[in-house]
Amino acid sequence: MAFELVKRPMPSRLFAALSPLIAFTLTLLAGALLFQLQGVDPISGLYTYFIEPLTETWSLHELAIKAAPLILIAVGLALCYLSNNWNIGAEGQFILGGIVGSALPVLFPAFANSATLPTMLALGALGGACFALIPAYLKNRFNTNEILTSLMLVYVAQLLLDWLVRGPWRDPAGFGFPQTRAFGDFALLPAINDAAGRAHWGVAFAVIAALALWWLLRSTRTGFEIRVVGASPRAGAFAGFSEKRLTLFVFAVSGGLAGLAGIIEVSGTIGQLQPAISPGYGFTAIIVAFLGRLNPLGIVAAGTVLALTYLGGEAAQMSLGLSDKAVRVFQGLLLFFVLATDTLIHYQLRRSGDKHGA
């Protein structure tokens, strides 16, 4: 028996709004089933995973620390995706931002004053933006597929970081560990409230970026340009918008934000460069962007939910003895259900050849 997807004449607005919630609920149900199969009580499993991290102040701080990079990256990606530019390489742009921003405290540790941190942040954003402009340029110049080029550059960035921390940038006093010297105080992003938890000012950057891009998309000509070119490139040309210029712009913005997230992570959370500085934030942010319906405010909520899966994963690893791969499974399930519910908003499933539809 064959099924086919038939376009709905009128997608329901109600279900369009509810679909992230439905997707999240389905993820919980599928998660419960997985806990059952692993021999863990589903109720206490879900509690450990999704509720417990919310019950204590210090873990709320951890939540904010993990949500901030996700939101920063995802709002930038939303610009790309809305304009039909498929930047999949935010992970690499994040890492490059971390590297370029760290160059200052690693290579010039003596340059330590109140200008250090702002310079690092600017360098990080610049590094991410330049790295993102590579796939954008290739797309404009040679019509290459930006999905492939941006993704492949992720591995370039990861290997570059690995080489730096094992080679030229390794801490001479670090007993051979693959890491740079620890940053000085002027190179560290301070915590908002040291007494309560680790959450640093990167959280504020995330909120500001989300609000700024929300305004950009909603109220400015640039936002209009992004939506027009994404919906219909020919109409964009009729409006006098340059598709190529826009491609450069959205890649630069999204790479810049990913790079900023990278240097914030290094200077705010880790305090030095090490072989891995991201638990896959750049890829998870793709899920965040879609779960947030490519709307910067929705992305703030979605980023918090996905941050929870990281925290829950750590908790489940410690108290339930689950593999750390469980995090990826949950994130994957969530993306799957988001895309599935989105599809069913616009299409209905029916048996092919069926006269009246299902």
Added chain:
Amino acid sequence: MSDAPSVPLLELEGLRKAFPGTLANDDVSLLIQPGEIHALLGENGAGKSTLVKMIYGVLRPDAGTIRWHGEPIELPSPRAARRRGVGMVFQHFSLFEALTAAENIALSLDDAPPMDTLTERARELSERYGLPLDPHAMVGDLSVGERQRIEIVRCLLQEPELLILDEPTSVLTPQEAEQLFKTLEQLRSDGKSILYISHRLNEVQRLCDNATVLRGGKVVGHCKPARESASSLATLMVGSELPEVSHDDAPESGAVLLEVRDLNRPAATPFSMALSNVNLEGKAGRILGIAGVAGNGQGELFEVLSGEALLQQPESIKLCGSLVGQQGINARRALGAAFVPEERLGHGAVPSMSLVDNTLLSRHRSDSAGLVGASGRIRRGKLRELTTHIIKTLDVRCSNEQQAAGALSGGNLQKFIIGRELDRKPRVMVVNQPTWGVDAGAALRIRNALVELARSGSAVVVISQDLEELLQISDDISVMHNGNLSAPMPAQQASPESLGLLMGGAEESRDQLAGEKH
């Protein structure tokens, strides 16, 4: 076979098809006898396409019966319809341009014989029915008329008893159309039935034995077209008598506001047309009509005039005194030009966006309306006001200004797009296919608005495939063929026949002579 004359080939009874929001066909009944050319008449949106799709198995009726040789049948798919003996030539061809005619035919057959046999049979058929065709020719190199012949031959190869043709002459020159009529008459004398869909009344009168007229999804009459007058048929189709376009005398010669000199543009893709040595003048107060069969470079000319495609030589196009060959569309708008492209959805408007946003599409930099502040912030209030004003002025039927452009009917969206540009009172307006797929009422309104704009002192250039329209509104007419533009002739002196010859390429040799003189 029960081919007795008393049993009709096809009988539709009470067919009904509803789409969400509209009843496309309501209680439609229709009889087609063997050996008959039957016309299906109706305006755009009258339900012709829906009805035909049900006969060809693309759509399934919600209610009603289809009888074939007197027996009720079900047509779950086009394949089933073809097996019964229904063939269809669509208005928009589905041919692969990079394959040969014979390869295209082989691809479309449900069980294709070996290539040699197929080529032979295609050749045989094309000779018998006067459809000259080279099976080995690459489709991309063929004219529209030739492509249509491939479509017809591939239908005939399936030996259909009923052949459906959807607006077949909309892409042909009058001479090519005449050739097609001969083929159809030959088919009729071989005992085949033809369902001929059109809104061109003179063709229907010339060719068809019987006609069924649809309006608003319902059958409003059956008649013998030969016994009716064109105006009685039109009244039946539209439901009321339409006033004529008011067209008073044009000023003799106004200032030249748009001037194109020796414009050349190489083809952008293997399947697009190069423009060679195009000259034209848009004069204040007058409408210049550009006729031609689709695909002869009109789209390419529009892109160059609008600035969506830039030229090597800035001096090729002069707009209100400035050389603009290398300036983009917004720079040209700022000089006072306005443009309406052929495609409404996805070019002139973004279907998923509201009318308010679509107003901004062509107006965000173009004029003093100040829709966008210096900081790039969109002034929503002003924009909404302007949109409602456009909607009111052109009588655009929509639920409100926030409705998505794609939800409007073709005619209403076109009125909106034209109104968006007219509202700026442009000094130069270039319109490509102003009334393509637009209902008669809206078409009349649009044509009147264009004449009015010209009479108020603007230069208007109208590119259209509809000769009748051009003869109605233009002051001068040029013909586009194969990327060349003929010298303009006064509209009073032009006739469908003389234009038809030019559309078929009769002027080319003269053009080349003129080119050598330079």
